[in-house]
Amino acid sequence: MKKNLSISARLTLVMILLLAVIYPLLIAAVGKLTPGKGKGETISVNGKVVGYERIGQKFTADIYFQGRPSAVDYNAAGSAGSNKGPSNPGYLQLVQNRIDSFLAHNPGVTKEQIPSDLVTASGSGLDPHISPDAARIQIKRVASSRGISMQKVTELVQAHIVQPVFGPAYVHVLKLNVALDEIKH
Template sequence: MKAHIFPAIRLTLVCLLFFSGIYTCIVLGIAQFAPNKGKGELVLQNGKAYYVNLGQKFTDDKYFHSRPSAVEYNAAGAGGSNKGPSNPAYLATVAERIDSFLVHNPGIRRSDIPADLVTASGGGLDPHISVQAANVQVKRVAKARAMAEGNIQQLILSCTEKPFLGLFGTERINVLQLNIALDNLK
């Protein structure tokens, strides 16, 4: 019995020291090289600070709408809904989101709605939408702001982020940055 207990205690102490001390310091040291020293990127708009890397809720028709959040955009409780695609409650939630989207975007066919506008991400705080999700909202935003659709299309192009190293991921748009750029248009 002693032959098993003492090694287990030693391993526990080594893991405790490594994961609560050394590993934490390594991650903190690496974060110092990140933008804003790992504290997240802040943007000031109209006297209010926003985190660029967290999803925000936009419901006004003059703004591009974000991806839905399973946690109501609460960063303290990030996470998905944990409901599968065959769950009746999940399907009802998605159906409600589709109906709401169609009310705010008349003339759009159900089949033209990108999935990222009616389904929440795994973490519930995704700040990005696809380029298709932005394009499908152009008519609503242009009408609400009395602007030409072409100007808004140009803004979408200028705010589009390319895949990492041109290979990893897809083109995407940070909704907060797009909406701030939209507010700054004259």
């Protein structure tokens, strides 16, 4: 019995050392080799961090492009989708509310023209990207709200369209809005 206790105690100490000390230090060291040095890739303006590369933000003012809705209100600690199916009455009402709000802020746009990514949340609830169509449909509102020509805003959107090797094109909403703030009227 004493022998079994001794073996168990030594195994416990080895596992604590391995899993509570060595493994976390190894993961932290690997994190330091990543672009954000283990703290995430940030987006800065004038030396001040305004957001993260891979986490969406909520923009509600008409002077900004809006991103995808979030089922978790853009809280990175609680990444999740809504888990409501397309036949759920509560979900359908939520999407309809988003459509109504978008139409109220974007006169001249019809319900059929609204890209789905502007009224439905992504699976993580943190997607920082929208489709190029979702950005283009907001150009008139943003240009009008800022008193900037549609031509200038259109050029800015075009410059921020990313076409990856695999997958669909996208626009990073925060980067687009930061660039928009840098435009001199």
